[in-house]
Amino acid sequence: MGKEQEFSANKQEWEKTVKKTIQRYPERQEVFETSSGIPIHRLYTPKHPQEEYQETLGFPGQYPYTRGIQPTMYRSRYWTMRQYAGFGSAQETNHRFRYLLEQGQTGLSVAFDLPTQIGYDSDDSMADGEVGKVGVAIDSLHDMETLFDSIPLDKVSTSMTINAPASVLLCMYIAVGEKQGVDPAQLTGTIQNDILKEYIARGTYIFPPKPSMRLITNIFAYCQEELPRFNTISISGYHIREAGSTAVQEIAFTLANGIAYVEAALASGLDIDQFAPRLAFFFNAHNQFFEEAAKFRAARRIWSKIMKERYHAKEPTSWKLRFHTQTGGSTLTAQQANNNIVRVALQALSAVLGGTQSLHTNSRDEALSLPTEESARIALRTQQIIANESGAADTIDPLGGSYYVESLTDEIESRAWEYIEKIDKLGGAVQAVEAGYMQREIRQAAYETQKKIESGEKTVVGLNQFVEEEEQKPDLLKVDEELEASQKQAVQQVRTERDPMEADRCLKKLAAAAADPGINLMPYILQAVKAYCTVGEICNTLRKEFGEYNGI
Ligand SMILES: CC(C)(COP(=O)(O)OP(=O)(O)OC[C@H]1O[C@@H](n2cnc3c(N)ncnc32)[C@H](O)[C@@H]1OP(=O)(O)O)[C@@H](O)C(=O)NCCC(=O)NCCSC(=O)CCC(=O)O
Numbered sequence: 337m338g339k340e341q342e343f344s345a346n347k348q349e350w351e352k353t354v355k356k357t358i359q360r361y362p363e364r365q366e367v368f369e370t371s372s373g374i375p376i377h378r379l380y381t382p383k384h385p386q387e388e389y390q391e392t393l394g395f396p397g398q399y400p401y402t403r404g405i406q407p408t409m410y411r412s413r414y415w416t417m418r419q420y421a422g423f424g425s426a427q428e429t430n431h432r433f434r435y436l437l438e439q440g441q442t443g444l445s446v447a448f449d450l451p452t453q454i455g456y457d458s459d460d461s462m463a464d465g466e467v468g469k470v471g472v473a474i475d476s477l478h479d480m481e482t483l484f485d486s487i488p489l490d491k492v493s494t495s496m497t498i499n500a501p502a503s504v505l506l507c508m509y510i511a512v513g514e515k516q517g518v519d520p521a522q523l524t525g526t527i528q529n530d531i532l533k534e535y536i537a538r539g540t541y542i543f544p545p546k547p548s549m550r551l552i553t554n555i556f557a558y559c560q561e562e563l564p565r566f567n568t569i570s571i572s573g574y575h576i577r578e579a580g581s582t583a584v585q586e587i588a589f590t591l592a593n594g595i596a597y598v599e600a601a602l603a604s605g606l607d608i609d610q611f612a613p614r615l616a617f618f619f620n621a622h623n624q625f626f627e628e629a630a631k632f633r634a635a636r637r638i639w640s641k642i643m644k645e646r647y648h649a650k651e652p653t654s655w656k657l658r659f660h661t662q663t664g665g666s667t668l669t670a671q672q673a674n675n676n677i678v679r680v681a682l683q684a685l686s687a688v689l690g691g692t693q694s695l696h697t698n699s700r701d702e703a704l705s706l707p708t709e710e711s712a713r714i715a716l717r718t719q720q721i722i723a724n725e726s727g728a729a730d731t732i733d734p735l736g737g738s739y740y741v742e743s744l745t746d747e748i749e750s751r752a753w754e755y756i757e758k759i760d761k762l763g764g765a766v767q768a769v770e771a772g773y774m775q776r777e778i779r780q781a782a783y784e785t786q787k788k789i790e791s792g793e794k795t796v797v798g799l800n801q802f803v804e805e806e807e808q809k810p811d812l813l814k815v816d817e818e819l820e821a822s823q824k825q826a827v828q829q830v831r832t833e834r835d836p837m838e839a840d841r842c843l844k845k846l847a848a849a850a851a852d853p854g855i856n857l858m859p860y861i862l863q864a865v866k867a868y869c870t871v872g873e874i875c876n877t878l879r880k881e882f883g884e885y886n887g888i
Pocket residue numbers: 357361406407408409410411412413416418420443445493495497524525526538565567570574575616617618658659660662693694
């Protein structure tokens with residue numbers, strides 16, 4: 337078939353899928369047009385498709401997905417507006433969630449405090465001074481019930497940024513759903529569950545790599561049967577980028593980690609087309625607008641090739657890289673904090689033009705503290721303006737075909753492949769992490785950037801140029817200092833009110849199951865959670881069996 341014929345055949349194919357899609361997800365408007373009345377078509381393509389059009393771009397919803405994973409993209413449905421939120425107690429966070437939903441947010445995203453993230457209860461001495469600080473404190477199912485009070489779990493999808501204790505928090509979510517009368521099979525959402533990037537960049541790990549990978553594949557296997565709509569992992573480049581990596585390293589290391597999870601799942605006996613459709617990704621959006629948009633497009637193309645060509649996945653749903661984006665926290669400045677609103681708007685627009693499925697826009701005050709309600713609202717409004725006013729969502733992949741953006745997409749792809757091949761040669765991501773390879777590469781990149789900022793070669797407005805004396809400090813959110821004491825008291829009360837024999841029995845059964853690597857731990861953790869065993873008790877039980885990881 338000639339290239340022109342191949343192009344029209346694929347176009348027809350795409351048009352057929354569009355027809356099917358819009359039966360289920362009708363387009364937002366009958367007619368799309370510019371302010372001058374110029375009609376806006378669903379998709380723009382080259383007048384004379386060149387040799388490589390199908391191979392490198394294709395149609396939206398078609399391999400290799402450079403132009404997006406859905407045949408209609410945002411013409412049918414905007415990305416999910418999912419603001420990461422959580423602080424203090426479950427009750428305070430529940431209020432913030434409900435406020436954000438009232439303001440038009442379309443998904444939830446839970447920030448947990450550090451003790452929860454590393455598996456300690458609020459009354460553990462390890463938790464001193466950290467309870468409720470960078471996220472909400474969750475000790476037991478009791479807190480989780482409060483967190484989702486009056487939020488119907490069959491109506492909203494929830495992302496939880498939890499890694500080492502992901503299985504515990506997921507079980508709590510299942511248990512809350514059951515109490516609300518929601519079948520686990522109906523639950524939608526995502527758990528981060530990405531331990532490799534914790535070792536590389538974020539730091540909230542508990543166990544060594546091997547048992548950690550086991551817990552992750554246990555979750556894959558369990559969700560496949562019980563929670564088929566839940567995204568089992570959010571393979572995250574966000575924190576790799578925040579630690580100072582380049583855009584190329586961000587996607588290369590993330591996709592290499594993705595390969596390691598696929599390998600672990602296959603080795604545990606799972607079928608690629610069963611688990612791959614529920615793998616999700618999470619990327620950063622920094623300031624270099626065109627490079628960022630190109631990065632997302634390149635990541636989709638690489639992953640689809642990995643899944644189709646390397647792992648021979650047969651289902652197109654296994655080939656699609658679906659991702660959440662958060663704007664770049666490390667790009668925000670404490671100086672002239674309102675400028676951050678502009679940075680966030682540009683970064684968010686690059687994510688939308690790059691085809692993101694879900695988006696968090698940072699608040700202007702995040703370089704100073706947790707966001708105030710007003711800042712969180714402005715951040716949400718920023719995405720709403722992009723969606724409803726800019727026209728960026730009215731045609732698919734508007735940057736497709738730009739000489740510059742296509743060239744950047746190709747270049748990012750080929751540089752990322754070089755890293756992936758290098759990591760393959762080192763024996764894969766787990767070995768590369770253990771050898772400190774990614775960590776060293778990121779440190780070097782971070783050092784180079786910092787040198788450029790300090791020498792003035794790289795401008796940061798308000799920081800090293802256009803500096804102002806600032807008299808007025810913005811209003812900042814303060815976490816109630818009383819919270820730690822009341823949270824400690826609350827977890828102790830849970831321990832006195834539950835059936836102690838049952839709690840003890842559940843923990844013993846969990847310990848025995850953990851000792852046998854062939855057993856899926858999820859049912860045991862679920863039982864323990866339902867008996868009101870705490871995050872700390874469950875993690876301590878696993879610590880005894882698995883040991884702790886002390887870094888490199
Ligand atoms: C897959 C994603 C990326 C997005 O999932 P969502 O449910 O929001 O969106 P979605 O899957 O695209 O859409 C929901 C459903 O609508 C369908 N759908 C959507 N658009 C469509 C279209 N145009 N045509 C047809 N169908 C469409 C999808 O197929 C899907 O159905 P089906 O399901 O039936 O296919 C998920 O993993 C996610 O929400 N991630 C969020 C992660 C997150 O918030 N992380 C915060 C980290 S914060 C962090 O780490 C901070 C830093 C720190 O603490 O260190």
